Amino acid sequence: MTSASHTPESGPARRTVMAAAGAAGLATALTACGSSDDSSNTGNAGNAGTGGDTGNAGAGSGSAGGAALAKTSDIPEGGGKVFEAKGVVVTQPAAGTYKAFSSKCTHRGCTVGSVADGVIVCPCHNSHFSAEDGSVKKGPATQPLAAAKITVSGDEIKLA
DSSP states (O other): OOOOOOOOOSSOOHHHHHHHHHHHHHHHHHHHHSOOOOTTOOSSOOSOOBSSOSSSOOSSOTTTTOSEEEEGGGSOTTOEEEEGGGTEEEEEEETTEEEEEESBOTTTOOBOOEEETTEEEOTTTOOEEETTTOOEEESSOOSOOOBOOEEEETTEEEEO
């Protein structure tokens, strides 16, 4: 009597299907948690200068700079403010210098919760980011917050 040899099943192996499903889920999660980078976001250099910002600051055009976020007086020096509906956090790391970053934590996509003493804090897993450049100061996050573009005109801060 001869024993029947095992013939492989037709179709992908369970391991292949599970790996593909995991990769698809990861891609979806990264897309959902990713930043809204645009072609002008190369690196994490400063986004807003002091006084009149570079970028899309229009010459006297009231709405050219984008949606108004806040008055400069609303952003405390060394701190900042999270604009959850707009997906940004605006900071003032030094007097008269305003920066903006994505408000989505790079660890798990939670919205950062507070800014104080030069640190942006995510309440979900306690990641800390620099209010100066968005870099990671304390994990579990390993990637910096993506820079966002703002303009500062007079006492008004707008999305660029």
